[in-house]
Amino acid sequence: MAGRALALLLALPIGVLALAAASQSAMAERGAVAQDARLAGDRERTRFIADLSKKVDVSVFALGNPYRVIVDAADVSFQMPDGIGNEQRGLVTAFRYGLFAPGKSRIVLDISGPFLIDRSFVLGARDDQPARLVIDLVPTDEKTFLAKQQEQRSKAAESDPTPVPLAIAPSGDEKPVVVLDPGHGGVDPGAKSANGVQEKDVVLEFAKRLRKKLEATDRYHVFMTRDDDTFLPLKERVKYAREKGAGLFISLHADYFPTEIDDVRGATVFTLSEEASDEEARALAAKENFSDAIAGVELPKDSDEVATNILIDLAQRETNNRSVVMARSIVGELAAKGRLHTKQLRSAGFRVLKAPDVPSVLLELGFLSNEEDEKQLTSEVWRERMAGAISAAVDNYFKKRLARAPF
Secondary structure: OOOOOOOOOOOOOHHHHHHHHHHHHHHHHHOEEEEEEEEEEOOOOEEEEEEEOOOOOEEEEEEOOOOEEEEEEEOEEEOOOOOOOOOOEOOEEEEEEEEEEOOEEEEEEEEOOOEEEEEEEEEOOEOOEOEEEEEEEEEOOHHHHHHHHHHHHHHHHHHOOOOOOOOOOOOOOOOOEEEEEEOOEOOEOOOEOOOOOEHHHHHHHHHHHHHHHHHHOOOOEEEEOOOOOOOOOHHHHHHHHHHOOOOEEEEEEEEOOOOOOOOOOOEEEEEEOOOOOOHHHHHHHHHHHOHHHHOOOOOOOOOOOOOOOOOOOHHHHHHHHHHHHHHHHHHHHHHHHOOEEEEEEEEEOOHHHOOOOOOEEEEEEEEOOOHHHHHHHOOHHHHHHHHHHHHHHHHHHHHHHHOOOOO
């Protein structure tokens, strides 16, 4: 579910756009601005060039499966021409860019086959010429590529300290914890409509509205895996929910149906299963699970560290049962207040739903490929109504556990 260029084209309310512009302006003041990018050369030697407002330190490295070049830099904002990144030239099939983490920006180049980074450097601004990031790529064979990959991993292991687990303080009360997960973000835009509306923006705005609804009940502690245009790997989303002690995890998305048939629309709720409920669910899970690759994250050899092959653990089975209960609760509320897909309850092997001890659902709010769904996804009235419906579904799910709280 990926558009290539990541310029923010979402038609949001003026206040939201103003905040986004202010954020972009503030970032530009303290960091560099990437103003343009282009490709040169051929398949024997391909050059990527990015024009910058000033010289910056960058980290450039290669990833395989699929083949990619990753460029990381601190506090670079992007003011690129519209539509940039779709060009295919030499070894590069496309590129994209965006915020990868707070204070960290990323450019990802998709490469057609095994390659080596021959050179990479940043030139300072001179005379009337901007500063420039330059990367030269040359083709190689798979054996050489893998050898370079191993060398790269060894160097990274030597330089990176062992991460310290995040300690989460107890909340001090018995309110359930609900974690909302706006899908995609930053360098990974998710789906994109014909009008330029991006999934990452739609689901973030909806998550904020839903958080406000849930917090207004004063019955839950509500957290979001991201509350700005930042990318977070799937594994980290699952980890975040578990560290917060979540009693419920809701991953929010907006689908895109790649066909000339544009009448496919409505919301769908997914739960985890070893075998997909249908071929469309399997294909969607595969696309969502590919999100990390879109953002330049090295994919694990196993599908997930929490649950890999078969769901035999009793805790996981009980968690799955509770997830289905929550999914049915959402469908029940949306049936009265929203538009449901013809297949409203489905299941597949979504990596983001694999926490063994956190009931989890993935909600596709609608289809950005459908004109009516797109209008609703960007409508304040629709967001308010849908957030109310899902808030009611959460109430229904926790009702037995919240006997002391008035409903």
